[in-house]
Amino acid sequence: MSAKAVVTGIGIFTPHGLGVDDFWSATRTGKNAIGQVTRFDATPYPARLAGEIRSFAAADHLPSRLIPQTDRMTRMALVAADCAFGDADVRPGEFAEYDMGVVTASTSGGFEFGQNELRKLWSQGSHYVSAYQSFAWFYAVNSGQISIRNGMRGPSSVVVSDHAGGLDALAQARRLIRKGSRLILSGGFDASICTWGWVAQLASDRLSTSTDPERAYLPFDEAADGYVPGEGGALLTLESAQSARARGAQRIYGEIAGYGATFDPPPGSGREPGLRRAVEAALTDAGVPAADIDVVFADGAGTPRLDREEAQAITAVFGPAGVPVTVPKASTGRLYSGAAPVDVVTALLTIGEDLIPPTVNVRPSPGYGLDLVTGQARATPVNTALVLARGYGGFNSAMVLKAPD
Known part of the structure; x- marks a missing residue:
């Protein structure tokens, strides 16, 4: 029998703040963290709202030598890694490095770092470009910097599949735990609220152009016209249940019990999107019937076509209004690769408290056939949760989480 991969520590950094307590107190009460962009002048752009992390001073958390080497998203990830280890009561130096x-x-x-160095290249010349540009912009830099800082030399990698990537990374971590790794730190972070990153995001034609923070990101609402970007993410400490108990882990949040991933067919093919098949694969992998899922954390793209596709997948598996559905990220914006790990954290906290957090600001359209939790949190027994994530280009991922034994 394969080892159970369990979550023993959480490091989370979102527009709601740093750490589980700040995040959960805001999420469970439906506090909205979306507001005007302040990191640059967004007035010339059609989208002007974001879920920003405010008052983050990296120097308060990290050695000064790391600051010039790293992009904002990597600094956040390094701080979250420290939190995840601390929450798990893990000291990496006490583990064998492999x-x-x-x-x-x-x-x-690292979009913002890359933008700043390209500006130097264009305005001052190549001699003024930081040597750290060679890796600070790179997709794998968070894995690299975390592993170097903590002496972690075991299997490591990066997954690039947009919003779905956070689940895909956790699934790869689960795979490595099952193969014998003692501890894997996994999740995702993104922070590209800068002019270069903003233009790149606008190119998708999926950003909301609303100027009202309370009515900008509206998944499953008839007024939905796109999503609001955010920054941040979460990192989770994963271990086998046996190893965690053997070392006397103080807490086990839950188990990653099942996972499924698919790709959408080419546009215009007339074939069904792949999300339903991803859900069914995750349920099969977990050995859990649809009737046992207590809540679905939806991807909530906030565009009519994508919301309709997701609602159709959910109702095909669970029936119309067959399971409570929520989109807590409506309060922070979509955090790209960080979004799904944050949803996983939210699902684990939901399981721990038997309280489903609400989808803020949304007036759900009855045409979607969903039992969307809005207004205030819903108290109900939650033992098993399903998290969905979809990425630009046709990625679909689904993950089943269960309460600890």
């Missing part, structure tokens, strides 16, 4: 690995997801890499 027993520990890092698997992260990334959508954009």
